[in-house]
Amino acid sequence: MDTFKRSRYYDFCITIYWFDMTAQLKTVIDRMYAGGSTGFHFHKTALLLDAGADHIFDAAISQYKAMTSYLKWEDLGIICVPNMEDKGSMKESSKLGEVIQLAKSIK
Template sequence: MGKNILVITGSPRKHGNSSMLADAFIKGALKMGHTVNRFDSAFKAIGGCRACDACWSKGTACFYEDGFSELAPMLEEADVIVFVSPLYWFGMSAQLKAAIDKMYAYDKPDCSNALKIKESLLLTCAAEKDTAVFDGIIGTYRGIANYLNWSDAGVLAVPSVYKIGEITHTGALEKAELLGSSL
């Protein structure tokens, strides 16, 4: 039986290197018969969590209606979640982080639609050559996965890519596709 996979991207650069990682991962997952939904957070207006604690008070995860309203049903159906982001200042993009912050609603005691996510992955890339720059994003991702009791199904961190398309010369797209087909 196939899994329901949600891929959330965070790059504001269309067709960039991290977007290509997402495409390759999705290709592998689809080959295995999984269902895949993709949500490009950078092209949705998602405000940060306001800590108002009004989650679920209107029957929806977030009191404020924005792009997260489109993401919430996908989160609720997913078995696997994949975060895809370029590395910005040692972490994920602000667009992806805003979507993740609003997931706070699903950690509340009065949550009416608990998530059924069991596995997670991180795909990321950076212009820097030193792989130590990924420590922050990987640490944040693993902290989230651990806190939410998700099984870490893999991390792919690709250094030395900046210009659109540079990732095609690294072997990372093949690795991303293999990760997609390994679920």
């Protein structure tokens, strides 16, 4: 929690199972809701999604956009990486360059 409190921005990195984010990450996001009325020390976020299939990111993206709008966070980018079925798949993904560029742009 200490690291979370010191962050200037926050990345949500989510693996999609059954067309939405995991229950563990949803719990974290739900617990952040209370902070919406008092505000957060950061206001910039990014969303990185991966899944074993394509075209299944809509629910997580919709929730992220609603959350950033409600909390008045600046969205630094959304990257969806499909077809992550095997260990090491990211090394072969054409999206790896986008992830690296996003990481470099966040300062």
